Amino acid sequence: xxxxxxxxxxxxxxxxxxxxxxxxxxxxxxxxxxxxxxxxxxxxxxxxxxxxxxxxxxxxxxxxxxxxxxxxxxxxxxxxxxxxxxxxxxxxxxxxxxxxxxxxxxxxxxxxxxxxxxxxxxxxxxxxxxxxxxxxxxxxxxxxxxxxxxxxxx
Amino acid sequence: xxxxxxxxxxxxxxxxxxxxxxxxxxxxxxxxxxxxxxxxxxxxxxxxxxxxxxxxxxxxxxxxxxxxxxxxxxxxxxxxxxxxxxxxxxxxxxxxxxxxxxxxxxxxxxxxxxxxxxxxxxxxxxxxxxxxxxxxxxxxxxxxxxxxxxxxxx
Numbered sequence: 231x232x233x234x235x236x237x238x239x240x241x242x243x244x245x246x247x248x249x250x251x252x253x254x255x256x257x258x259x260x261x262x263x264x265x266x267x268x269x270x271x272x273x274x275x276x277x278x279x280x281x282x283x284x285x286x287x288x289x290x291x292x293x294x295x296x297x298x299x300x301x302x303x304x305x306x307x308x309x310x311x312x313x314x315x316x317x318x319x320x321x322x323x324x325x326x327x328x329x330x331x332x333x334x335x336x337x338x339x340x341x342x343x344x345x346x347x348x349x350x351x352x353x354x355x356x357x358x359x360x361x362x363x364x365x366x367x368x369x370x371x372x373x374x375x376x377x378x379x380x381x382x383x384x
Numbered sequence: 385x386x387x388x389x390x391x392x393x394x395x396x397x398x399x400x401x402x403x404x405x406x407x408x409x410x411x412x413x414x415x416x417x418x419x420x421x422x423x424x425x426x427x428x429x430x431x432x433x434x435x436x437x438x439x440x441x442x443x444x445x446x447x448x449x450x451x452x453x454x455x456x457x458x459x460x461x462x463x464x465x466x467x468x469x470x471x472x473x474x475x476x477x478x479x480x481x482x483x484x485x486x487x488x489x490x491x492x493x494x495x496x497x498x499x500x501x502x503x504x505x506x507x508x509x510x511x512x513x514x515x516x517x518x519x520x521x522x523x524x525x526x527x528x529x530x531x532x533x534x535x536x537x538x
Contacts, residue, residue, distance in 0.1 A: 236411065241411070241494055241495070242482070242489050242495075243477055244411060245488035246481070246483045247480065249488065251407070256401065317520055318487065319483055321508055326396070327397040328396070330395070330397055330398070335399065340394045340530060341396075341526040343524050343526060345512035345522060345523070346523035347523065348515055353513060354479075354509070356506055357508075358499035358504040358507075360503070361499060368500070369499075369500035370478075370498065371498050372418045372497055373495060374495055375494060375495055
């Protein structure tokens, strides 16, 4: 299991950080997701991290079902393919990127995300199922999804 | 400066992780953002972390412009208020939550996010500016935003 647990937190964000919150983890996912990387050497070249750290992250991701290993066709090296569970992290990486584009990119955003089907730019938005798009000024709160049960507050 | 740097990465997601990628950081933001917490003791009670760790995180967040401190009205204790830069992390927390709801919540999602204006459920979606909503099956790639310049690929 991963070292970064939040046992006291009944929270899906905390659960997700337990799986992808280690240093480098989300950058490995990023490289697989948007650059099509599958091989150990590709990730290592992109990230410049110690091989033992990368090996540990990939092993943890395989154990968590984020990547599945496939015996390699290219020179026999194992390939690591994102599963559906792994691909579902796309909004996380896009959300991180959007924030960095806005608040930590003094030279402008390094890359834009593009829909491969049509070349259109990819955006991310929070929306209200009743009102439509939300602005940052719109307040968002939480409601327990467990206590309400049938007949709970609408 | 924060300890978790990715100096070789020209990537907005990496820049964001440098600011919010430390253990506990995004859970502090979560508590401020969705539960309205402002005080050291509130965060500590919610998270159960060592006071020195919490103090360091809050100091780093103030230095990074995520929170701004305000001399407290309640018993004189300092309050920590999310700035616009901090509130802009909302999609990051929501995206993490959605993934955990789907993939790491065997007992069902703990909470739902609710638009305070109308009570509607809050969703998060990636969309293409040409096609509309994207499904997980839609491929998304990257395009350099720096090299293209005027007259670059459309």
